[in-house]
Amino acid sequence: MTLLGEKDGAGQPRRPRRVALLIAATVTLALLCCGGGTAAFFFDGLSTDDQALSTYGCGAAGPLPPNGKLPRVGAYGETQIRNAAIIVNVGAKMKVPPKGWVIAVATAMQESALNNLGDLGNRNDHDSLGLFQQRPSQGWGTPKQVRDPEYASRKFYEKLLKVPGWERLALTDAAQKVQRSAFPDAYAKHESDAAEIVNLLADGAARATGGNATLACATMGDIAASGWTAPVKAGVVSGFRTPERPDHQGVDLGASRGDDILAAAAGVVIVSRCDNDSQPPYRCDRDGSPSTPGCGWYVDIMHADNVMTRYCHMLYRPKVRVGQTVAAGQPIGIVGTSGHSSGPHLHFEVHLNGDRSSSGATNPLPFMRDKGAPVGTGA
Numbered sequence: 001m002t003l004l005g006e007k008d009g010a011g012q013p014r015r016p017r018r019v020a021l022l023i024a025a026t027v028t029l030a031l032l033c034c035g036g037g038t039a040a041f042f043f044d045g046l047s048t049d050d051q052a053l054s055t056y057g058c059g060a061a062g063p064l065p066p067n068g069k070l071p072r073v074g075a076y077g078e079t080q081i082r083n084a085a086i087i088v089n090v091g092a093k094m095k096v097p098p099k100g101w102v103i104a105v106a107t108a109m110q111e112s113a114l115n116n117l118g119d120l121g122n123r124n125d126h127d128s129l130g131l132f133q134q135r136p137s138q139g140w141g142t143p144k145q146v147r148d149p150e151y152a153s154r155k156f157y158e159k160l161l162k163v164p165g166w167e168r169l170a171l172t173d174a175a176q177k178v179q180r181s182a183f184p185d186a187y188a189k190h191e192s193d194a195a196e197i198v199n200l201l202a203d204g205a206a207r208a209t210g211g212n213a214t215l216a217c218a219t220m221g222d223i224a225a226s227g228w229t230a231p232v233k234a235g236v237v238s239g240f241r242t243p244e245r246p247d248h249q250g251v252d253l254g255a256s257r258g259d260d261i262l263a264a265a266a267g268v269v270i271v272s273r274c275d276n277d278s279q280p281p282y283r284c285d286r287d288g289s290p291s292t293p294g295c296g297w298y299v300d301i302m303h304a305d306n307v308m309t310r311y312c313h314m315l316y317r318p319k320v321r322v323g324q325t326v327a328a329g330q331p332i333g334i335v336g337t338s339g340h341s342s343g344p345h346l347h348f349e350v351h352l353n354g355d356r357s358s359s360g361a362t363n364p365l366p367f368m369r370d371k372g373a374p375v376g377t378g379a
Contacts, residue, residue, distance in 0.1 A: 056204025058217035058372065059098055059225075063088045063202035073197055080114035083131055083149055084197050088205075090153035095212040096160070098198065098205040098225035099167055104156050106194035107175045108132055110187050116149055132156050132179070168327055170266035171227060171304065188304040195226045195371075207372025217372065221329075224372030228265045229329045231311060232346050236376035240363040249361040250310065250349030253376060257315060257344035259335040263301055263326040264309045264348075264373065271300035272318045275339055288313070288339040295347070296339025299332050306354035312347035313339050348375065 064070070066085035070078050084105050091101040108114050111133040118129065127135050127143075130152045134140035145151045156178060160166055163177040172188040181187075195206035206226045209218040218224035221233060231253070238245065238252035255261075274284035275294030282288075284297045297314035315336025320326055337344045350367045351360035368375045 056199045056207060059202050059205030059208035059215040061203035063092050063101075063205070065089065071200070073200060074193065076114055076197070081197065081201070083108065083114045083116060085201050086149040087131070087153045087156075088198060088201050090150055091157055092202070092212055094154065094157050096157050097167060097211050098202065098208050098215065099227065100157060100160055101198050101202065102191070102194050102206050102225055102227075103160065103166075103171050103174050104153060105197055106171055106187050106190040107156065107179060109190040109194060110175075110181075111179070116147060118147065168223075170325075170327070173266075191227070191304040198225070204372070207370075209372075218374075219377075222373075223328050226371045226373070227328050228368065228371035228373035229262060230368065230373050230375045231262050231264050231309075231348055232259055232335065232375075234259075234346070234376070236365070237345060240361075240365065247358070249358045250312075250347050251364050251376060253346045253348055255335040255344070255346050257335055257337070259346075260331045261311050261314065261333040261335055261346055263320075263328060263330045263332050264368070265301075265303045265307075265328045265371075267301040267303035267309075267326060269299060269320045269322050269324045269326060269332075270302050270308070271298070272320055272322050273298070274317075275312075284314075284317075284338040287337045288341045290340070290342050292338075292340050294339045296341065297333065297336070298339070300356065301326060301332075302354070306352070308351040308354065308356060308360070310347075310349035310351070310356075312349075313337055313341045313345065315344075 064085060066082050066089055070081040070085060072078060073081055087104045087108060088101045091104060108131045112131050114131065116131055127137050129143055130146040131149055132152050134146040134152055134155065136143050136146060140146050140155055141151060159178045160174065163174060166174045171191050172185055175187040198206045205215065206224065207217060208215045208225050209222040210216055221230065223229040232255040234253040234255040236251050237254040238248060240251050241248055274297055276282035276284055276292065276296060282292050288296055295312035297316065297318055298310060298312040299318045299320060300308055300310050302308050311333060313336055314333040315338065316334055318333040320332045326332060335344055335346050348364055350362050350364045352362050353360055365376060
């Protein structure tokens with residue numbers, strides 16, 4: 001899918017990885033999709049990488065105890081990961097759902113880089129101490145208490161649980177409700193790393209849904225602890241950069257006309273428009289065709305960590321406007337077939353590093369699987 005006015009990549013499209021099948025039997029389908037003509041592809045167009053099982057579960061095995069040797073994760077050494085393990089274990093004991101663990105770890109990453117900080121003298125922010133930089137003067141506890149990682153974690157969770165609807169909030173908003181930081185947007189940049197650490201320490205709990213007593217892998221329509229969800233309940237009908245369609249920068253999900261399209265994660269709408277309006281006689285108030293250019297009615301959403309998602313071929317004008325903040329799972333449009341399309345479906349893209357061009361596109365299937373919000377598995 002190439003939007004009007006955009007070059008496909010930086011010249012030639014990047015060639016796809018070689019497709020291999022996990023199953024012995026293959027199904028070759030002929031499909032008119034996204035205006036690509038009759039495209040034959042293997043079962044769901046999925047590669048080995050797309051279908052590979054994650055090394056993580058979904059949290060059911062429970063978190064690791066904070067004692068014993070723990071690995072380094074990126075910039076975080078064993079002592080810092082042990083502090084993260086304490087945060088996760090306290091949350092598990094309090095039966096806080098795993099999304100709370102991710103929020104708590106991300107908060108401690110921002111406040112102290114997962115270090116149990118003492119008094120830093122002139123560098124101290126007032127009387128802030130410990131993993132969460134809690135202030136004794138503001139009622140968090142005595143200096144000794146807030147420097148106890150278990151106590152500090154428990155106090156964080158107690159306040160988080162009092163925030164109405166915290167599980168539906170974006171991570172940075174939930175953290176800010178607890179912390180009242182002078183930098184309310186700072187927590188968002190730690191979201192991916194916090195989910196990775198929680199996955200490592202708790203058997204993939206950032207991919208889970210449900211309360212601590214009923215952890216299970218998120219399924220279609222669930223919002224995982226990572227904050228992501230599938231945009232529609234539908235199987236894949238055309239894959240990402242297949243040999244037949246190397247310039248296909250997303251996946252086509254075979255949803256039905258009129259189905260809701262959901263925001264895959266919390267974020268800010270950066271595009272909401274008709275991709276054909278500058279190319280008469282093409283318009284978005286009618287069904288498209290293989291000869292119609294563009295994405296039709298479409299939406300781009302910018303999420304934490306400069307991840308962008310794109311939703312194409314909507315039936316009507318999108319339900320959201322540019323600049324609007326949306327929650328994970330919020331309806332943003334209706335499945336249709338406007339633009340470069342020959343039948344109702346959702347064309348879904350994921351872009352990294354804030355790059356809206358095809359150069360920034362990544363395969364949505366492994367990306368969403370790793371977020372605990374798999375797409376393409378049907379209703």
